[in-house]
Amino acid sequence: MTVRTAELLMAIMMGAFSIYLMSKSTELPIGWIEDEGPGGGSWPFWLATIMLLSCVGILFNWARKHGPIASSTKTYIEPHVLVDVASVAAALTVTVGLFSIVGIYGSLPLFLIFYLRFMGKHSWRLTASLAIIIPVVIFYFFEITLKIILPKGVTEPLFIPLYKIFL
Amino acid sequence: MLEILGLLGNGFLIVFEPLNLALIVGGCALGLFIGAMPGLGSVNGVAILLPLTFLVPPTGAIIFLAAIYYGAMYGGAISSIMLGIPGASTAVATTFDGRPLAKQGLADKALTGAAVASFVGGSISVILFTFFAPPLAHIALVFGAPEEFALMMLAFATFVGLGGDDIFKTIFSIAIGLVLSAIGFDIISGEPRLVLWDITGFLHGINFLVLAIGIYGIGEMLWTVEENSLAGGKSMLSEATVTVQRTMKNLRELVGTWKTLLMGSVLGYFVGILPAAGATPGSLMAYGIAKQISNEPEKFGQGAIEGVCAPEAANNAASTGSMLPMLTLGIPGSPTTAILLGGMVIWGLEPGPRLFTDHSEFVWGLIASLYAANLFAVIINIAFIPVFIQILKTPFTILAPIIFILCLIGGYAPTQDMHDVWLMLSFGIVGYLMRKLDYPLAPAVLAIVLGPLAEPALRQSLIISDGSFAIFFNRTYAGPIMIAAILLILLPLFKIGYDKIRNKQS
Numbered sequence A: 001m002t003v004r005t006a007e008l009l010m011a012i013m014m015g016a017f018s019i020y021l022m023s024k025s026t027e028l029p030i031g032w033i034e035d036e037g038p039g040g041g042s043w044p045f046w047l048a049t050i051m052l053l054s055c056v057g058i059l060f061n062w063a064r065k066h067g068p069i070a071s072s073t074k075t076y077i078e079p080h081v082l083v084d085v086a087s088v089a090a091a092l093t094v095t096v097g098l099f100s101i102v103g104i105y106g107s108l109p110l111f112l113i114f115y116l117r118f119m120g121k122h123s124w125r126l127t128a129s130l131a132i133i134i135p136v137v138i139f140y141f142f143e144i145t146l147k148i149i150l151p152k153g154v155t156e157p158l159f160i161p162l163y164k165i166f167l
Numbered sequence B: 001m002l003e004i005l006g007l008l009g010n011g012f013l014i015v016f017e018p019l020n021l022a023l024i025v026g027g028c029a030l031g032l033f034i035g036a037m038p039g040l041g042s043v044n045g046v047a048i049l050l051p052l053t054f055l056v057p058p059t060g061a062i063i064f065l066a067a068i069y070y071g072a073m074y075g076g077a078i079s080s081i082m083l084g085i086p087g088a089s090t091a092v093a094t095t096f097d098g099r100p101l102a103k104q105g106l107a108d109k110a111l112t113g114a115a116v117a118s119f120v121g122g123s124i125s126v127i128l129f130t131f132f133a134p135p136l137a138h139i140a141l142v143f144g145a146p147e148e149f150a151l152m153m154l155a156f157a158t159f160v161g162l163g164g165d166d167i168f169k170t171i172f173s174i175a176i177g178l179v180l181s182a183i184g185f186d187i188i189s190g191e192p193r194l195v196l197w198d199i200t201g202f203l204h205g206i207n208f209l210v211l212a213i214g215i216y217g218i219g220e221m222l223w224t225v226e227e228n229s230l231a232g233g234k235s236m237l238s239e240a241t242v243t244v245q246r247t248m249k250n251l252r253e254l255v256g257t258w259k260t261l262l263m264g265s266v267l268g269y270f271v272g273i274l275p276a277a278g279a280t281p282g283s284l285m286a287y288g289i290a291k292q293i294s295n296e297p298e299k300f301g302q303g304a305i306e307g308v309c310a311p312e313a314a315n316n317a318a319s320t321g322s323m324l325p326m327l328t329l330g331i332p333g334s335p336t337t338a339i340l341l342g343g344m345v346i347w348g349l350e351p352g353p354r355l356f357t358d359h360s361e362f363v364w365g366l367i368a369s370l371y372a373a374n375l376f377a378v379i380i381n382i383a384f385i386p387v388f389i390q391i392l393k394t395p396f397t398i399l400a401p402i403i404f405i406l407c408l409i410g411g412y413a414p415t416q417d418m419h420d421v422w423l424m425l426s427f428g429i430v431g432y433l434m435r436k437l438d439y440p441l442a443p444a445v446l447a448i449v450l451g452p453l454a455e456p457a458l459r460q461s462l463i464i465s466d467g468s469f470a471i472f473f474n475r476t477y478a479g480p481i482m483i484a485a486i487l488l489i490l491l492p493l494f495k496i497g498y499d500k501i502r503n504k505q506s
Helices: A003-025 A042-063 A079-102 A104-119 A124-145 A153-166 B002-015 B018-036 B042-055 B058-082 B089-103 B107-140 B145-162 B167-182 B200-204 B208-231 B244-273 B279-293 B306-321 B323-329 B335-346 B354-358 B360-383 B385-391 B396-412 B418-435 B442-464 B478-505
Strands: none
Touching: A003 A042, A003 B167, A003 B418, A042 B167, A042 B442, A079 A104, A079 A153, A079 B208, A079 B396, A079 B418, A104 A124, A104 A153, A104 B396, A124 A153, A124 B396, B002 B018, B002 B107, B002 B360, B018 B042, B018 B058, B018 B360, B018 B385, B042 B058, B042 B208, B042 B335, B042 B396, B058 B089, B058 B107, B058 B306, B058 B335, B058 B360, B058 B385, B089 B107, B089 B279, B089 B306, B107 B244, B107 B306, B107 B323, B107 B354, B107 B360, B107 B385, B145 B167, B145 B442, B145 B478, B167 B208, B167 B442, B200 B418, B208 B335, B208 B396, B208 B418, B208 B442, B244 B279, B244 B306, B244 B323, B279 B306, B306 B323, B323 B335, B323 B354, B323 B360, B335 B442, B354 B360, B360 B385, B396 B418
């Protein structure tokens, strides 16, 4: 896909999102209410209208090939870059998905192993030590010092003894 | 005058509390590190680390984050000089002469020059700040809702008029940031508003940190993954010889650059005050002027030390300048200060001119901390040059997963809701895709911070005027500010017209 095609698709998607936001804003009054001032929906409605008009402007520039992006025939994301970026994005998505299932202390080591060993090609020794040390540091810093309880999923019961000691 | 010095003295008493002193030193060191890493700058550091500051009181938190901001301005120069890759966009101009110096084996000269210039820029600007801020805050005390709204319009207008990006994309970015900030509840009627796709997670609105960490954390890191992938993982680290004698000699040689330093500092400070301008254009402008006023302009680009000093003095001065409108008017002067402003709201402080009277400890503690941070940053920087060079050798594939993890937890911590982590991840990925198409994203972050302040200001103004927009034009302060904002928005149109006329004539 070229940068020019990507520009078109992005403008269309953002334009559609603007229309959705406009219609969603009308759930509250968008006009003037006597003794109350502007209705609750008016601020987002008019802003979403500005968003839509900007998208129309971007499409107008696209049609007349104005500017470096609208006239670019370069590849939007190079294939080998796409592999790297997409695998990182996918790994992050899987990691966040696993937060609620196996908990943060189950998913973070997996993410670290993936990144260090398979993206970074580091030794197993370094990978294993960081995959253990980093979650421990996170537990101490966030859960004990800051008292922010992070999601644990099914591993919750394992932490009850630790809560008793530290919290 | 005496009153200001008295208040500043109180500020220093706060700074010299052991916890705050430790936060300044820690913040400076961390900032230097963040600034030195290619791809990460002050805004990324402040966005990713803000959730960690819930541990300390607001004054300590802002002191820590300001020290990171400051340290990062110093640190950006390190990778500009050693790798030829700007550590942050604010240090782009530093590569022009810093890199040639490093290639000539004079990396230490460039690094010392950058550190001293940053110190001078920081010091001059913080003195200007100390004496400019209180009178400005005093004037702003009479500001009501119409003036507040006009000021915010002016902040957004600077992005359209001076940002230099595609105008439609800039306006889109501002508008989407403001709409995202409107999600949750209508502040006046109390009814749920814009609960997208009826997902209940949107009922508590979108925390600005979710967008900021999404864009400046996840999005920026994906961008760096791409750059690393394109570079094939190769890096070109220069060698640097650092000895006490050489450092002393370098310091002596810097005395001759005082004019450049002074120009860079004052210019940087005033450019920094403008929301859309800030440290990056400030440093580029300072570089250009330094070249013009130099006796040997042909040396620029070949390794002129003035070419390192001017942008480095300017970017530090600009970071102080950008705090002026944040503290006195409640309008951030840069994306980093936008995040600091959002932090102030989380800590329960109301940004705006009343901050100087209602929370004088907070304000003066911050100002005094800038003096201290400046001193610590220059000492840490010069003393640990060899350490920072070692740090630059750390492979990206070790740092990247750690930063990603900090982002994920940083997105979760403020609200402790998984919905926000998903949202942050989506913002990061979409932000990355949009950035590849040159959509400016800083205006969106500024807008999501200012949105919750702009909407009530607009609605209150319209209630006062019974629906007439004339209220923004017929008041002493609001009128000129609003007209300036409109002129700025129209500036690109004037430019197009001017170019057309000139083309016809030629």
